[in-house]
Every structure is written in structure tokens, then in C-alpha cells.
Amino acid sequence: MPRPMVTLADVAREAGVDSSTVSRAVNGTASLSPATRTRVQRAIDKLGYQPNRAARRLAGGRTGAIGIVVPDLTNPFFSAIARGAQRAAHEAGELTFIADSDARPAEELALAAQLARDVDGLLLCSPTAPTRQLDEAVRGRPTVLVNRRARNRPSVAADQEQAVEVAYRHVQSLGHREIAYVRGPTTKWISTVREPVAERLGARLVGPFAPTVAGGAEAAAALDPRVTAVITHNDLVALGLVDALLSSGRRVPDDVSVVGCDDIEVAALVRPRLTSVAMPLDGLGRAGIAVLLQLLSPDAASDADAGAMRRTLPVRLVERDSTAVPPAPAPAPGP
Amino acid sequence: MPRPMVTLADVAREAGVDSSTVSRAVNGTASLSPATRTRVQRAIDKLGYQPNRAARRLAGGRTGAIGIVVPDLTNPFFSAIARGAQRAAHEAGELTFIADSDARPAEELALAAQLARDVDGLLLCSPTAPTRQLDEAVRGRPTVLVNRRARNRPSVAADQEQAVEVAYRHVQSLGHREIAYVRGPTTKWISTVREPVAERLGARLVGPFAPTVAGGAEAAAALDPRVTAVITHNDLVALGLVDALLSSGRRVPDDVSVVGCDDIEVAALVRPRLTSVAMPLDGLGRAGIAVLLQLLSPDAASDADAGAMRRTLPVRLVERDSTAVPPAPAPAPGP
DNA sequence: CTGAAAGCGCTAACAA
DNA sequence: TTGTTAGCGCTTTCAG
Numbered sequence: 008m009p010r011p012m013v014t015l016a017d018v019a020r021e022a023g024v025d026s027s028t029v030s031r032a033v034n035g036t037a038s039l040s041p042a043t044r045t046r047v048q049r050a051i052d053k054l055g056y057q058p059n060r061a062a063r064r065l066a067g068g069r070t071g072a073i074g075i076v077v078p079d080l081t082n083p084f085f086s087a088i089a090r091g092a093q094r095a096a097h098e099a100g101e102l103t104f105i106a107d108s109d110a111r112p113a114e115e116l117a118l119a120a121q122l123a124r125d126v127d128g129l130l131l132c133s134p135t136a137p138t139r140q141l142d143e144a145v146r147g148r149p150t151v152l153v154n155r156r157a158r159n160r161p162s163v164a165a166d167q168e169q170a171v172e173v174a175y176r177h178v179q180s181l182g183h184r185e186i187a188y189v190r191g192p193t194t195k196w197i198s199t200v201r202e203p204v205a206e207r208l209g210a211r212l213v214g215p216f217a218p219t220v221a222g223g224a225e226a227a228a229a230l231d232p233r234v235t236a237v238i239t240h241n242d243l244v245a246l247g248l249v250d251a252l253l254s255s256g257r258r259v260p261d262d263v264s265v266v267g268c269d270d271i272e273v274a275a276l277v278r279p280r281l282t283s284v285a286m287p288l289d290g291l292g293r294a295g296i297a298v299l300l301q302l303l304s305p306d307a308a309s310d311a312d313a314g315a316m317r318r319t320l321p322v323r324l325v326e327r328d329s330t331a332v333p334p335a336p337a338p339a340p341g342p
Numbered sequence: 343m344p345r346p347m348v349t350l351a352d353v354a355r356e357a358g359v360d361s362s363t364v365s366r367a368v369n370g371t372a373s374l375s376p377a378t379r380t381r382v383q384r385a386i387d388k389l390g391y392q393p394n395r396a397a398r399r400l401a402g403g404r405t406g407a408i409g410i411v412v413p414d415l416t417n418p419f420f421s422a423i424a425r426g427a428q429r430a431a432h433e434a435g436e437l438t439f440i441a442d443s444d445a446r447p448a449e450e451l452a453l454a455a456q457l458a459r460d461v462d463g464l465l466l467c468s469p470t471a472p473t474r475q476l477d478e479a480v481r482g483r484p485t486v487l488v489n490r491r492a493r494n495r496p497s498v499a500a501d502q503e504q505a506v507e508v509a510y511r512h513v514q515s516l517g518h519r520e521i522a523y524v525r526g527p528t529t530k531w532i533s534t535v536r537e538p539v540a541e542r543l544g545a546r547l548v549g550p551f552a553p554t555v556a557g558g559a560e561a562a563a564a565l566d567p568r569v570t571a572v573i574t575h576n577d578l579v580a581l582g583l584v585d586a587l588l589s590s591g592r593r594v595p596d597d598v599s600v601v602g603c604d605d606i607e608v609a610a611l612v613r614p615r616l617t618s619v620a621m622p623l624d625g626l627g628r629a630g631i632a633v634l635l636q637l638l639s640p641d642a643a644s645d646a647d648a649g650a651m652r653r654t655l656p657v658r659l660v661e662r663d664s665t666a667v668p669p670a671p672a673p674a675p676g677p
Numbered sequence: 678c679t680g681a682a683a684g685c686g687c688t689a690a691c692a693a
Numbered sequence: 694t695t696g697t698t699a700g701c702g703c704t705t706t707c708a709g
Binding site for chain 2: 701702703704705
Binding site for chain 2: 057059060061062064065079080081083086087089090093094097102103104105106107109114118120121124125220246250253272273276277278
């Protein structure tokens with residue numbers, strides 16, 4: 008039988024004090040005499056009191072919960088970020104609610120809006136909706152963007168410019184000259200920073216394609232045959248690309264080298280093992296929570312400072328078996 | 343600027359009725375005259391009213407939220423179930439909160455207990471804590487177990503006996519005679535039903551090992567060299583096993599055939615493509631929500647009926663490249 | 678069919 | 694340092 012819930016009033020009665028005193032004891036809102044403090048604590052322990060989140064929120068207090076919105080939990084990229092965030096939050100004593108927007112901007116906004124009413128702060132992972140609309144959805148709740156930047160809003164992201172550069176330099180140093188970059192969804196922030204870099208470096212852009220295994224297969228079909236090295240939007244695309252390439256009789260890395268992005272777990276499991284640019288997934292989640300907690304802290308930074316709260320995490324190339332020196336060029340016409 | 347929240351009272355004022363009337367209109371709790379109904383609806387639309395979940399819960403009503411607890415979101419098995427569940431819930435107009443227990447029973451109980459206070463019902467995926475403790479944690483909130491059974495409690499699960507059988511029959515029909523089953527964690531419900539079946543069929547049990555890629559690698563080392571076919575606890579184990587086998591110079595499927603379980607997405611991406619027993623992941627999530635919604639419905643089944651609410655979903659073998667006929671046996675000593 | 682009124686459990690002034 | 698007093702927004706008797 009579900010025992011009746013223990014309330015503040017119950018504890019107060021047990022301890023022989025007023026419920027507001029118990030509240031203060033629980034929240035550390037004011038200083039109490041050591042005597043009552045221990046008396047209250049004993050009552051709490053005896054009764055097994057647990058604060059009621061709904062009541063707290065209704066009364067305008069903190070709930071101790073953080074909301075996390077991700078586009079797709081089945082994407083290892085996001086589940087890794089979510090896991091890192093959740094762990095960091097729990098270590099700080101905060102509960103997390105995760106919600107999956109199914110990569111639909113409307114859903115993303117709806118979820119953010121819903122969650123915003125029930126939690127103290129929000130972590131929005133790779134949100135695609137316009138900043139303006141995001142603002143409206145969260146209605147002033149402290150929010151940090153993960154893997155996306157926006158003017159004057161707290162955010163944490165991996166160094167995307169570095170990601171492209173490190174991948175490009177790698178294949179370039181191997182001797183490749185015809186290098187392609189497979190574009191992901193154009194609306195993503197990540198694309199807007201990567202693609203100019205890729206272009207400047209001299210890569211030829213192909214796509215855009217969906218950031219999925221299926222997208223990678225499509226990209227394979229669209230690839231110029233002269234290209235000997237490909238850098239992809241993410242590992243999923245790389246996986247689909249490699250798979251399609253192999254199926255069509257081309258060898259990896261003998262005929263074409265492939266570099267993925269994100270270094271998700273399976274990258275190390277497939278054959279050939281995928282060379283990939285490792286993103287600090289766990290770190291992104293943790294850093295996101297760290298920033299959010301700071302925003303939430305009583306001595307909260309002013310709104311002005313909040314804009315300055317951006318964190319950029321470095322990436323790292325993990326070299327495996329999907330990259331090698333380019334095939335010998337067709338013999339040039341004799342002199 | 344975050345506009346002030348629109349409340350029932352605001353709507354009531356706008357419509358010229360009492361707030362209780364608006365409440366009734368919103369919840370369909372009682373019959374209203376068509377006239378007021380439309381008047382209220384118009385006011386709601388005009389003001390953009392959204393019910394406040396915390397207030398609802400505090401007042402003892404439904405919140406329209408469902409909690410989902412999974413052991414590990416980075417495990418594709420669970421993220422697929424969670425996705426299915428979330429979609430089904432959203433289609434029914436329910437919000438979902440997902441929490442990851444990090445595969446720790448204590449955490450699992452804590453999360454269930456926390457969530458139980460904020461949602462209408464719970465979906466517990468592959469919970470490992472004892473039934474008694476789970477009961478205590480959810481405190482009478484409608485709860486359905488996914489991928490785990492317990493006496494007299496609503497649950498949905500894949501047909502695990504069939505899973506072992508179908509895998510075993512497959513390699514057996516290929517001609518294998520020395521067949522091993524790699525055990526997962528012994529405390530899992532799934533293990534308690536599968537292992538007796540495997541044993542009865544004639545498989546030799548090895549393990550237990552962790553249900554991870556690393557566990558698979560360990561299993562490879564522990565494998566009797568005479569074994570020509572292996573059925574694993576899940577695909578992750580199969581992946582690790584295959585990888586270790588290949589690294590140690592044995593060929594798959596030429597020397598040893600491997601059958602995974604769950605048919606997670608990467609099973610089709612690795613080389614050799616993994617033969618696997620597909621579990622109805624999306625279906626499990628959806629079925630779980632379906633049962634839960636039924637439990638939640640006003641004409642809720644009595645507790646007695648609840649125990650009868652179990653659903654078993656069929657599995658299906660997906661044959662790929664990791665299984666083949668066994669290698670020719672070493673020539674027997676001549677007659 | 679609809680209004681009035683009493684809380685749900687908690688926090689936050691405001692007094693004392 | 695502690696008690697008193699209002700609500701937070703909503704559901705739900707109980708009248709009418």
C-alpha cells in the first residue's frame with residue numbers, strides 16, 4: 008500500500024516547530040539554532056520526508072530538476088552528450104528529465120516550452136529552431152545551448168573549425184589532393200561554421216545529405232570519381248558511405264580514404280575501423296550542466312554576463328584504418 | 343521578456359465565467375452548455391492558455407506526463423525502446439520524461455521514486471531491482487515493466503524463449519553441433535528465461551560476461567576451440583566477440599558462426615554483417631505505453647486485472663553474413 | 678449546468 | 694532565530 012505522503016507539516020509536528028522552520032532547515036534558507044536544526048533533521052529522517060517537487064515549483068522555489076532536449080536519442084552522438092550531462096547533474100544533486108524532439112523543430116519548441124514550466128533550467132542540444140523562437144519557448148528560464156551558438160546566449164560547443172582542419176590536414180598530409188566534404192543539413196549551426204572552412208581549405212563540397220547512414224549511402228553515389236578522400240558531416244554518414252563504397256566494389260582506404268566526425272563507439276568496431284574526429288561528447292554534456300548550474304546559482308551572473316558564458320572544447324583526430332595514402336595516379340601521358 | 347503566465351483565472355475573466363468552469367471545459371470533467379463551452383474555448387485560444395503541470399499535480403489531477411526509466415541510453419537497445427515509447431506517448435498527447443539509471447539498481451529505484459511523484463505513470467525498462475523494492479519506489483503509481491516480468495504486474499516483453507530457439511535452430515540446421523550460448527548478467531530476468539532453454543536445447547553455456555562490447559571480447563578468449571557456433575546475450579557482445587575473434591586470426595563465419603540478439607542498427611553495418619535475432623524494440627516501447635494508458639484510463643482495470651496485463655511480442659531471425667555452415671571437421675581416425 | 682470555497686505542499690515576506 | 698500569514702494554479706466537493 009502506498010503510504011500517505013510525508014509533508015512538511017508532518018515533520019513540523021514531529022519536531023514541534025512550525026513548517027516554515029522545517030522549510031528553512033531543508034533549504035538552508037536562513038540560519039537556525041543548532042538545537043532545532045538537529046531536532047528537525049531527526050524528524051525528517053524518522054519520517055523519511057521527501058520534498059514535493061510540484062508544490063515547490065508552485066510556490067516559486069527551485070525544483071532541483073533540469074530539462075534536456077535532444078533531437079534523437081538513438082543517435083549515439085546525442086545519447087553520449089545526454090549521458091554526460093545527466094551524470095554531471097546527478098553529481099550536483101539535480102534530477103534530469105530528458106526529452107527527444109525527433110529532430111522536428113516544432114516538437115523541439117513544444118518540448119522546451121513544456122519542460123520549461125517544470126524545471127529550473129534547460130539544456131538544448133543542437134537545437135534547430137531560430138533563436139528568437141527558442142527564447143520564447145523557454146520563457147526566461149536559464150538555458151544553455153549545446154553544440155550550437157547564438158549571439159549573447161550561454162553555450163558550449165566543440166571546436167568545429169578545428170574539426171574540419173584537423174581532418175583536412177590529415178588526409179592532405181597523406182598525399183590526397185582531391186578531397187571532398189560531405190555536407191550535413193544546411194540549417195545546422197555546425198554546418199555554417201564548418202563549410203566555409205572546408206571551402207577555404209580547398210575541399211569540394213557535396214550534398215547536403217541527411218546526417219544518417221542512409222544519407223551516407225546517397226553521398227557515395229553522388230561522389231566525383233576523382234575524389235580520393237572524403238570528410239563527412241558525422242560518423243553515421245561515414246559509415247553509410249563506406250558501406251556503399253564497399254558494396255559498389257571500391258576499396259577503403261585503398262581507393263578512397265574516409266574521415267568521420269564524432270568518433271561514436273561503433274566507429275572503432277566496423278571494418279575498416281573508421282578514422283574520425285573525436286568530439287568531447289561527455290565533456291559537452293558536463294560543460295553544459297556546469298554552465299547551467301552557474302546560471303542557476305544564487306549569485307547568478309547578470310544577463311549581461313550570461314552572454315559571455317561560452318565554452319569551446321577541443322577536438323582530436325583518431326586515426327584508424329579508413330585513411331591511407333591515395334592510390335597511385337593513372338600514368339600521365341608520356342613526355 | 344517572459345510574459346506573465348496565463349492562468350485559469352485569466353481565462354475565466356476573459357470568458358466571463360468562473361475558473362472552475364474553465365477547468366471543467368479543459369478537462370471535460372462535466373457537461374457544459376455549448377454556449378459557455380465555445381466562449382471558454384475562444385478565451386483559451388485568445389490568451390494562449392497552457393495548464394500548469396505543477397498546480398495540476400498538487401491539486402491531485404493528472405499531469406499528462408509519463409516517466410520512463412532505462413538502464414543506459416547509450417545502448418541502442420534501450421534508446422530504440424525509449425523512442426518507440428516516446429512516440430506512442432506523444433501521439434496520445436502525453437509528455438514523457440526519460441531518465442537513465444546508469445545500470446545501477448540504487449539509482450534506478452531513486453529515479454523511479456522521484457519520477458513517480460511528478461508523473462501519472464511509469465515505464466520501467468529492464469529494471470534490475472527486486473520487485474518488492476520497485477513497488478515501494480513507485481508508491482502505487484501505475485507502472486509497467488518492459489523487458490522484464492514479475493508476478494501479477496503489468497508487463498510487456500519479447501518472447502525470449504523463442505529468441506534462443508530460433509537462433510539455435512538456425513545454426514543447428516546449418517550443420518553446427520558444438521554450439522555455445524554466451525551468458526549475460528545472471529540477475530537479469532532475460533537470463534533466467536533464456537539460459538534454461540539454451541541448456542535444454544544442448545548449448546554449452548559460457549560466462550556470464552558483461553552485456554557490452556568489452557564483455558564480448560572476454561567471451562572470445564573464454565571460448566572452447568571446438569565450438570563452431572556462438573549465440574550471444576546481445577549484439578554488443580556479438581560485436582565484441584567477432585572483433586576479438588577476427589583479431590586473433592579466426593574467421594567469421596568460416597571458422598565460427600555468430601548470432602547476436604536485438605538486431606541493433608550497427609549489426610547491419612559491420613563486416614561481416616551480423617546475423618541477429620531482431621527484437622521488436624519500437625513495438626516494446628509502444629506496447630508499454632499502450633498498457634500504461636489503459637491502466638491510466640478512467641475506467642481503469644482493477645488491481646486484479648492489472649496483473650493479467652502482460653503482452654508478449656514475437657521475435658524474428660535476421661540472417662546475414664556471420665553465420666554459415668561449419669568448417670569441415672578434422673578427418674576422423676580411419677576405420 | 679455553473680459558481681463558491683476549500684485545500685493540495687511548499688516558499689517567502691512580514692512580524693515578533 | 695522562529696512563527697504567522699498569504700498565496701502559487703488547479704481540481705473538486707458542495708450548493709444553487
